[in-house]
Amino acid sequence: MEKTVEGWKQLAGGVAAPKGFYAVGVQAGIKYPDKYDVALIYSKVQAQAAGVYTKNLVKAHPLYLTQRHLDNGIAQAVVINSGNANACVGDFGDKSAEAMAEAVAKVVSIPKEDVLVASTGVIGVEMPIERVLTGISNAGEELLSQVGKDLQGQQDTPDDGAHRAALAIMTTDTVVKEYAYELPCSQGGVIKFGAMAKGSGMIHPNMGTMLGFLTTDADVPSSVLQRFLREAVEESFNMVTVDGDTSTNDMVVILANGASGVTPSGDDMVHFESMVKGICIQLAKDIARDGEGASKFMEVIVSGVKTREDARKIARSICGSSLVKAALFGEDANWGRILTAAGYSGADFNPSRVDIFLGDLVVAQGGKGVSFSEETAKKILEQKEVQIRLALNDGEESATAWGCDLTHEYVTINGSYRT
Template identity: 85%
Template sequence: MGKAVEGWRQIAGGIAAPQGFYAVGVQAGIKYPDKYDVALIYSQVQAQAAGVYTKNLVKAHPLYLTQNHLRNGLAQAIVVNSGNANACVGDFGDQSALAMAEVVAMFTAVSQDDVLVASTGVIGVEMPIERVLVGIRAASAELLSNVVQDLKGRQDDAPNDGAHRAALAIMTTDTVVKEYAYELPCSQGGVIKLGAMAKGSGMIHPNMGTMLGFLTTDASVPSAVLQRLLREAVEESFNMVTVDGDTSTNDMVLILANGTSGITPSDEDMINFENMVKGMCVQLAKDIARDGEGASKFMEVAVSGAKTKEDARKIARSICGSSLVKAALFGEDANWGRILTAAGYAGADFDPGIVDIFLGDMVVAQGGRGVAFSEETAKEILGRKEVQIRLALNGGEEKATAWGCDLTHEYVTINGSYRT
């Protein structure tokens, strides 16, 4: 904690670290009796907001509601449940998503249109909506109690763990919680804070996967700027992650800026703020790849020397998504031909005859042809928990990085019985 990173530093507090934001997580028994499964994020004032969503043609019911509520670029609360995706269940799904927003609005006294809704879990099963709504009422009561305590001035120094429980509540097959908070000192004095939490482990692929991401900031930033920034951040982070090649129905990343710091970033501060948001998204994206269902290894694919940024991205994502590359990584087999092949079907423009391929720092192919290398050293590199694959295309100046994981027997075990 407290280590400076490009002008900002990590702090405690997660999604509720920025001024004027609160978060809680509760157990509603949606799928499992002892799991946190309803999260509520709340801003004391109406916030500027933006969202990016799955590109899957099949979309969950809460996603449509959130898109509609965000048309004016304003929001004040986000309610999320795990255990049920609320997807592909007809009118009942629309009614359930609306009911979640209505109950939040009723208990927190915010406009229903300022409540955003997200869900994650099993597709095609009707939401146990009564349990969900009971959970939302409990979350609202706890959250409002925290607000009142703050207004009165808290008498104890014990940290509020509500934000952490909110991060736990959005998890499904995740094995680790994904939450961070950063603080950025500004040139005009004062600080801007950024909080975030995300979930994702399986059904993850570019164009987002079964992943949810939420960011909060107390900076004063217009929704149009947030929308542009979030889209850029997603392109460099969540859309560069692949676990298994599947893109889900519920994927959503939202950001709220409530301005309670009183700081509108100057030009210089805005550059740092944008880099901080993008850095946060990359950190969360890498955590999702590390936590891939059944994964034993984290894979980073760095592509350089591309003609265009899009070519670099296509190749990096294609290699990360290749089942054969992922299986070779699991088996610690330096089969570089699979890497070059995956680049070849990525739909990018490059010359295979001038490509160099590296496992870690060891070259395994040069000019599109294999070179002599130590199989023992290669196995040692591939046996590490984190493995980097590098491709030098030698045809341009653009580069990109994607993240993924290996493909293990455990992945099949998890997904062979996910519904039951």
């Protein structure tokens, strides 16, 4: 069935679906010889751009560079590598990030300040920069070939390069996370939107090891993009938790090159803003479903709260509770763990008014347990996707968070990640 977000029609093409954008992924042998590990996104013209970054005090070297390059709200290319975080390695890390930007600028003939850089992988290990630079050179040549074929009307399957780019940013991810949509505008013309992300572990509110890249051919100023992106991140990536760890490399950026010729206004701008939020939520939920070692996806909906921030605190606290996650894995309807996690969230609420549901099954009411069918609860918890709902009956605000269960496989994956 065709997926839609706020009336947008889904397309193929990922981040290269919007007009004037191109993307490729190549194998540079950064950590594994046969893995795609360098991705390049390019716009034929300068794009308005905005970014949101990790709140971790320890930040990776490419993140600092990207922040500087986005000071003017302009970007034209993004280079991403997996296999090495380029974090916590001193001057070598700064020089490596600069070298990556310079290599991209040279191959596609743009100012290096218009290149954004992102990395993901092991922290504290020097980047094999020569391999990365060779990968960038190969990616650039392939990308320019795409541009040339496009100009001659001979472009290959449009989503192949973008799909390889989405593969290249993956680390412990098990599925590719990419989307593309279009919207016929009421004022005439069509806006297209593309996105890709990675994330599977070290995922926690304030963004975990997750990278997100959004492209659109709409004509939208950087200041508006920044506002839309920040609000979208608060309701999407910052409402995902896999394991309670927040990374050094988190970054979400959006580029709008205006190649569609459409400057959205009125209802079209409302739809555009909804799309930014909607696609971020889709990607965030994909990250939760793909949590390292996860066997179940958890959605926590909290309603009837005095403030939205308190609702968010409670939803995130429940999703992040190791005991709740372990109970989900064990298919144990231990609602006491859910209420306990809400209680230490820092939110202000009256525990004696809380109702708790597993799916549609009431397991607690007024802060107390009720008689329920353990067999029915077991069937609900056996599902791959489990919804937990809390009604606090104390206000009008609500929030939703996403997470996954905690399995033996998570420990296996992270016990040997560095090697």
